[in-house]
Amino acid sequence: MTKTETYLFYLIEDFTHMPFSCAVEPLRLANHLSGKPLYEWKLASENGETVRASNGVTSIVDYSFEDRVKSDRLFVMSGLNTWKHITPGLINALRRERSHGARIGGMCSAAYVLAHAGFLDGCRAAVHWEYHDSFMEEFPDVSVVRNVFVADEKFITASGGTAPADLILHLIGETHGQGLANEIADQMVYSGVREASAEQKASLQARHGMRNPHLARAIGLMGEAIEDPRHTSDIAGEVGISTRQLERLFGRYLNCSPSKYYLELRLNKARNLLIQSECSVTEVAMAAGFKSVTHFARVYRGSFGVSPGEQRSRLT
CATH class of the missing domain: 1.10.10.60 (Homeodomain-like)
Known part of the structure; x- marks a missing residue:
């Protein structure tokens, strides 16, 4: 029987909704197209209550950061003013999950959160191009790349916009085959699926x-x-x-x-x-x-x- 993978998303106040949707929808479509419960996803916020995205949409969550939730992957989702929302509770939760062996990643501006937690020193990381200047200034020990995502580091990262879709499709392809990943992309009318090496901005x-x-x-x-x-x-x-x-x-x-x-x-x-x-x-x-x-x-x-x-x- 196929194991159901659990993806846990830590939603940070002012997170950007587009990357979040681009991360979740491929998981839903994987279940739909395969006819099997390949994935489930859970949401967490600082206090376990609703969390507001930068576009004003409010999401109901399942857990707080204090809750110990068993997951196969944990992704931090952030967006605007990330540095204002990095709390001791968030950092402590991530360090706790790391100590339990969680596979942790970040999307959009969440590389900031992972870097503050001390996870990215000496590693390559992807962050939305708009944040490159400030990120490199604050975290000189992290190698910022222009790639849409980085999947070959211990802590994987994806830049903003639709890049999380590319990363999630990559992960689905690794686990369940490229054929399913391609079917999902077709359902999303997403013909321009990018490899990790693709750059965020045009030359x-x-x-x-x-x-x-x-x-x-x-x-x-x-x-x-x-x-x-x-x-x-x-x-x-x-x-x-x-x-x-x-x-x-x-x-x-x-x-x-x-x-x-x-x-x-x-x-x-x-x-x-x-x-x-x-x-x-x-x-x-x-x-x-x-x-x-x-x-x-x-x-x-x-x-x-x-x-x-x-x-x-x-x-x-």
Whole structure:
């Protein structure tokens, strides 16, 4: 007789509903298409009461984090403002489950939770691309990858959006065969099932409709040197073209100068850190390559219409 696997989902307040649905529906369809109870799923929240998703939908749960629930897999589901909802009760529950041999994973922004619990040091992890900057700043010992999911680590992770569907289909395929996983994908009208190695965001070439290796290389160099910005002439020299040629490439493909694009990269990182982390404004300024907090605040307001402090206060 086929064993029924139990998946336990820890739902964190403000969890994102799409990834949650994408994780559960393949399990339901596996039962439906096979005609067997291959999976069951249970839900838990901090206090065992209802939990609200970021879209306002309220879910009734079966357990609290304090309850010891036997499961084959435990997934943490989170979303917005994850760092605000990481409680001692949650961390203690995860450490307890780990000590009992639970196979633990995280979806969307839940890599934050696993990293706070100390599970991901020295490991590769997937987290929604919007959180990459703040995550790498806070957890330098974790190797953040752009993959849609990571299934070959002790603690498996999936980024946001529809990536949990890819991960769950992968797990179903491993246990019950790729044929069933493909049938489920067909039922979901999900023709673009992705392997773990697929990246979350389209490449620079795809996003800008270009195929210029010099421009791609220059942008890559900028992204690698946010905290210590490089001069445009240095970047052009490393790419192997003149500064004037680099300026023409940015103007042609991105309709801006190299310096303007570089500044936007740095300011976007600063905004991500202000929104997604508890770093001080001074720490954010340094991480974005500004030596003066006053200068950073002036430039930030000019770009986003609010000061860094006002940006942070909007979240409280």
